[in-house]
Amino acid sequence: MNIGKVFRAAVICALGLSLHAGAAVPRTYYIDALMGKDANNGLSEQQPWRSLQRVNAQVFEPGDQIRFRSGRIYEGQLKPRGSGHAQQLITIDQYGEGYKPRIQGNGIMPAALYLQNAEGWEIRNLDISNYGPDARAHRSGVLVQLTNYGTASAIYLKQLDVHDVNGSLVKKDGGGAGIIFSNSGRQTRSRFDSILIEDCTIRRCQRNGILVNGNWSRADWFPNEHVVIRGNLIEGVPGDGIVPTGCNGVLVEHNTMRDCPRLLPDSESAAGIWPWSCDNALIQYNEVSDHKAPWDGQGFDSDWNCNNTVIQYNYSHDNDGGFLLVCDDGSAHAPQSCGNKGTIVRYNVSVNDGLRTTGKHAGFAPIFHITGPVVNTRIYNNVIYLPERDIKMDSTLVEMGNWFGYADSTYFANNIFYTKSSADYVMNQSKRNFYSNNLYFGTHLNRPADKAAVTKDPQFHATPLPGMQGMEALKAFRLQPGSPALQKGIALPDSTATDLYGNPLPAHQNIGVDGK
Numbered sequence: 001m002n003i004g005k006v007f008r009a010a011v012i013c014a015l016g017l018s019l020h021a022g023a024a025v026p027r028t029y030y031i032d033a034l035m036g037k038d039a040n041n042g043l044s045e046q047q048p049w050r051s052l053q054r055v056n057a058q059v060f061e062p063g064d065q066i067r068f069r070s071g072r073i074y075e076g077q078l079k080p081r082g083s084g085h086a087q088q089l090i091t092i093d094q095y096g097e098g099y100k101p102r103i104q105g106n107g108i109m110p111a112a113l114y115l116q117n118a119e120g121w122e123i124r125n126l127d128i129s130n131y132g133p134d135a136r137a138h139r140s141g142v143l144v145q146l147t148n149y150g151t152a153s154a155i156y157l158k159q160l161d162v163h164d165v166n167g168s169l170v171k172k173d174g175g176g177a178g179i180i181f182s183n184s185g186r187q188t189r190s191r192f193d194s195i196l197i198e199d200c201t202i203r204r205c206q207r208n209g210i211l212v213n214g215n216w217s218r219a220d221w222f223p224n225e226h227v228v229i230r231g232n233l234i235e236g237v238p239g240d241g242i243v244p245t246g247c248n249g250v251l252v253e254h255n256t257m258r259d260c261p262r263l264l265p266d267s268e269s270a271a272g273i274w275p276w277s278c279d280n281a282l283i284q285y286n287e288v289s290d291h292k293a294p295w296d297g298q299g300f301d302s303d304w305n306c307n308n309t310v311i312q313y314n315y316s317h318d319n320d321g322g323f324l325l326v327c328d329d330g331s332a333h334a335p336q337s338c339g340n341k342g343t344i345v346r347y348n349v350s351v352n353d354g355l356r357t358t359g360k361h362a363g364f365a366p367i368f369h370i371t372g373p374v375v376n377t378r379i380y381n382n383v384i385y386l387p388e389r390d391i392k393m394d395s396t397l398v399e400m401g402n403w404f405g406y407a408d409s410t411y412f413a414n415n416i417f418y419t420k421s422s423a424d425y426v427m428n429q430s431k432r433n434f435y436s437n438n439l440y441f442g443t444h445l446n447r448p449a450d451k452a453a454v455t456k457d458p459q460f461h462a463t464p465l466p467g468m469q470g471m472e473a474l475k476a477f478r479l480q481p482g483s484p485a486l487q488k489g490i491a492l493p494d495s496t497a498t499d500l501y502g503n504p505l506p507a508h509q510n511i512g513v514d515g516k
Contacts, residue, residue, distance in 0.1 A: 026063025026088070030095065031055060033072040045095070052076045052103070062088035062120060071098020077109040084120025086154040086194065092123040100127040100161060107132015107166070111143035111180075119152035124159045131164040137174030139167035141205065146192070148185030155181075156196040163203040169264050171207065175239065178202035181212040183224075189215065191246075194226040202232065207239035207264070209257065214246020216277035216305065219335040223248040223279065230254055238263040239270040241288065247278045255286045258469075262292040266360040269293060271325060272316070274301030277337075280308050287315040287471060294359045297321025299350070302343040304328040304372065305336075309343045313500055315471055316350045322365050322394075323350035323384065328372035330404025340374040347500045347513045349474050351385045352466040357392040365394040367423075370410060370430070371401030377410045380492055381499075383477050383512050385464050386419040386442075397423040397444075400430035413437055414489035416458050416512045417444065437490040439511045456484040458512060474500060478514050485511035 029042045029049065036042075036050035042058075049055060052074050055066065060082035068074065084090040094101050103126055105112030112130040115121060128141045141162035146152050157179065167176010179197060183190035191214060202209045210229060215222045227250040234241045234257040241257035244250040257272050264270060272288030275281035281302075288299035299316030302309040304327055316323045328340035354365040367384055370377065389395060397417060400407050407430040417423060419442035427433055427448065435450040439458055447453075462476040478501070479485055489509030498504055499515030506515055 026061065026065065028065040028067060029055070029058070030067050030069070031074070032069040033074050052078050055080060060090045062090065064090050066090070066092045067095040068092070068101035068126070070094045070096045070101055073102040073104055075104045075106060077105055077112060077114055078103050079114045079116070081118065083118045084154070086120065089120050089122045089154065089156070092121070092126065094125045100125050102127040102129070105130035105141070107136065107139065110138050111140045113142045115144045115155070117146055117149045120154045122156040122158065124157070127161045129162070129164040131166050135166040135168055135176075135206065137168035137170075137176065139165055139176040140178065140180045141165045142179045144181045146183040146185070146190035148188040149183070149190040150188055151191055151193050153193045155192065156198070157200060158196070158198050160200040162200060162205065165205040167206045169207050169238065169268065171239070171268060175207040176205070177208040177211050178205035178234075178237070179210045183214060189220070189222045191215065191222050192224045192227065195224070195228070197229045197232060199231045202234045202237060204236040206237070207270075208243065209234035209237045209241045210243070211240070212244045212247060212250070214277070216246045217336045218305065218338050225249065227251070235259050236261060239268070239293070240274070241272045243274055243276060244278055244281065245276045247275065247281065249280045250275060250278055250282070252281070252283045253285045257288045258290050260291045260293070264293055266294045269295035271296045271301045271321065272299045272319070274303050274325070275306055275309055276303040277305040278309070279306070281306065281310070283309070283311045284313045285471070289317045289319060289469070291319040291321060293321060295321075295361050296325055297356065297365070298325045298369065299323055299353065300348075301325040301327070302340060302345075304332060304340050305338055306343070307338060307341050311343070311345045312347050312496065314348045315474055316348065317352055317468065318355065318466060319353045320356040320365060322354040322367045322369055323348070324368050326370045326374050326377050327403060328374045328405070330373045340372070341376055343374065343377045344494065345377070345379045346381050346496065349383045349385070349477055349500070349513060351464050351468065352387055354394050356394065357390060363392060363394055366396035366399035366426075368398045369401060370398070370407045372403030372407070373405030374407045375409055377407065378494070379411065380413040380415060381489070381511070381513055383416045384418065386421065386423065387466055389421040395422050395424050396426055399426045400428045400433070402428065406430040408432055410434070411436070413492060414509060414511045415439070416441070416485060418442060418458065419444070437488060437511060439485050439488075452488075452490065454484055454488055454511060458485045459483040474513070477512065479510065479512060479516065486516065
């Protein structure tokens, strides 16, 4: 044995391990806009950095922590660099007492927080604004962007307060939003895998709330995966609330959108929560109210180029444009678009939707607007409750519209359609519409044939009122023991295991959202 070679190999191995271990040791950096200095090393509360510019100059490593002192305002753009990974995230958080650290963009840059071509980040507990002297297109509070990157994994935004972003109100000009995930590039296709937007607030942002963009064309299908948007509050936003695009299996749940002001020009359309160019989207336990967009303006939407969207256990109320849009642009063909197929809408409650009485499209606000050549849409076990209506309001409960074609094979079953004035149905040239075991209470004009229809009072537990906030309001729609809707529904092969309230469904399906 050559002792010299063994010794040298051992030394090299030890040095290599030492260097590797040293490089992998995570560090914690502190920033204090009042007491810090950029000449400090930033590695302790006693030696903090001062500015966002100093943070942006650093390239962070997996496991590093970046801590902003609470009760401070940091002006400019935060553009951190470096990447972590799912097992060793780079994190941004607050320290100390006081209000959340404020990243105040002042409209100087398109985004106040900009994460570019990076992955393995968790960013939480920041207050973010980006209000400039005038509105600008493409302005956002938070922008996470990939360009010719490939797949970026593990990006988590939690408990961010994003507010006062004055982007453009016009979608085709570029709009603006509170939070945007975006990917692009012609050399290397990019996408997100495992992203989470959770417990954030989006207030007074123009035009939109949360956008997750992606490769929308089926000719270049490279969808975002494992996208979760959960527990967020969107308030005072006039445009689209939550829109995932180019995603497979996106989960949107327990979000609230409310108090949407009438700011959009008459030419603009927007809605609450809706996927576009997505497969297998699951939208559940969300509440959307007070949407006042001049066109559309529904609480929920299954849009074109989508397969197998499920919209369930949601609460829609007091929206100008109605409860639900299901649509397909019949002029968009393969290979770019696959149409809209297999949408399921179940166990949702709509109260006092369809209120539009002003603007260019006054008087058009059907509760269900199903337009274009959508295929195989199933709508069951929902409750639609319409109180007394203004004579100027649209009385249409279901309207099948023409968007370069009409719907085919639409199924309504086990729904409660309750109106205190009148409701109308407009089928136009749609085909193969099936109505089965629905309950119709009130005056229903041009009602489609339904051999198993129930036409008695469903006997709700309480009388719902317009403006009832929160998912707790849905307890009003429990059925009383003597309800004629009990055991009068039809069993469906793709039904869920539980009703709106989490109760197991009985052997004999009930009408409405209550399985008793």
